[in-house]
Amino acid sequence: MAKIIRIHEHGEPSVLRVETADIAEPGPGEVKIRQEAIGVNFFDTMLRYGRVNGPLPMVLGSEGSGAVEAVGADTAEFRVGDRVAYFASMGAYASERLIDARSLIALPQDISNEQAAAFLAKGLTAWMGLRALHDIAPGEVVLVSGASGNVGSILSRWAKALGATVIGVAGSKGKLEKVRAGADQALYAQDPEALAKVWAIAPDGVDVVFDFVGNATAELSAAAVRSGGKIVAIGAASGQSQPDAAEVARRGIKVASGGVQDHVNSATVGEASSQLFQAIRDGLFHDLDVTRYAFTDAARAHEDIAARKLSGLPVLIV
Template sequence: MAHAIRLYEHGDPGVLNWERVEVGEPGPGEVRLRQRAVGLNFVDTMFRDGTFPLTLPTVLGIEGTGTVEAVGPGVDHSVGDRVAYFYAPGSYATERVVSAVPLVRLPDDISVEQSATFLGKGLTAWMGLRLLHQIKAGETILVQGASGATGTILSVWAKALGAKVIGTTGSPGKLDSLSSIADHALLASDGGFERDLKNLAPEGVDVVYEFVGKATLAKSVAALRDGGALVTIGAASGSGELDEGLLAARGISVSGGSTVRNVHGELVGQATGDLFSAIRDGVFSSVEAARYPLRAAAQAHEDIRGRRLVGPSYFISSE
């Protein structure tokens, strides 16, 4: 019998319900997927608590990976194919019917655990490093929220591409962990933040990757050199206001947007190819992912809310 995490009301992690569900047969353009692992993303918590309201009841989650068990008409997949997807709402389930459109075939040497850890967050990191700003060796970058899941992956990948990475966190307890992710680790809320950053980048950093939003946005702009680039990907603390006149006067470019809107069509193949190559090359060998049984989704969300996690996390649906 299939199970899923169903949401009947918005609220704290206690509103997540582990239930038996019926899974039908796939229709045209769909497959039935037995999910082996499920991605855990910060945005899931925002869907859960109503920051981004959902039509209820619903199954939470947007990312998963597993094996095709049945295919509908017009689908270019076969039973037994190992596939993954980044954005298809309803992923917190052991089995599901899903559109074949977002499915990506997994190479034999990429595990379902690696896919659940890196696919969605890795595509977002790729977007920041290759699409919104083409990172160059020797650039100095500031990653606001580097201890978060995507911030960790982007920081590690940027280092591998030759950038000098200054990473920030809002939690003093995460500084030691952040030191293994970035070249330099700073506490964003420290009174000496600006002084320490000035010592590391006297002329200002070349690029800021902003995952935090309102709480750090002013510091991010101040940290940039004239002519630098502000890349806004996340807003964990809410959206902030930008002074367009100041940005124009200093020649600072601003780019951003969601992965779904920016990475689509042929870019998906390019991005996943680069990501899988990076995994094979051991770029992320230092990244440790937290693993939870899918039935323990409420605990995982509680750990995110309590800021107890560093780096990415995922669910194993069979545990």
């Protein structure tokens, strides 16, 4: 019997219920995997609260890693025992599960299951920003709004390694030290001198803004980017920003957005995951800790996310 974590109603973390279930044998094109590590994301909490629509009952989670236990017909690319991971397949909060083989990525021997579960979805989101939505070039100056968040932390370090000058923006003074660890300059979003400090580094404005916050920093983002530059809107933790369309057009600012599944697909996932795994090998994220929870402590992981108590990338260990 497999253990699964399911919600039957929306609400606080207490709605997460640990249950048992029989997992069927895989059908054509399917793989059964025994999971070892499961990534926890802010999006999971939004689904739990009902802030994002989803059918009930529901097994949360969209990324995990483990080993292949059985393969269905027409699934020649994987064998029993292969180590695999995925980043965009609902139903991850489970000790075993069935999954479409097309969702799986083969793990190199030097990338652990824990690393895959911690970094895959967040790292590929960062890759989307740095390569798909804006192909970053050495010498560019970038502003990362929400640089203390998990994806913002990864993107800041990666952009810096690719030769960009990174200005990281935090929503609270208490997060400035964390931002400073991955950026060339750390700014407090509510600092009245924030824009002047940006201009001191980039007098004409930054080349690109990576916005993970949305409405709360929209004014700073629009003012900080140079004419002809780009705003890459990846997240909206404070609600969707509404840039002045006329002003954006007048200054020739490009606005790009999208979800990771739109840009990391069958055509790009091989290249994207390969570059992410190499960045992990190169130690780009060595100072980003992993916060481990027992599988049955998923509710505590959600509580810590809500209380902003996390010090690292959250992973459920099965």
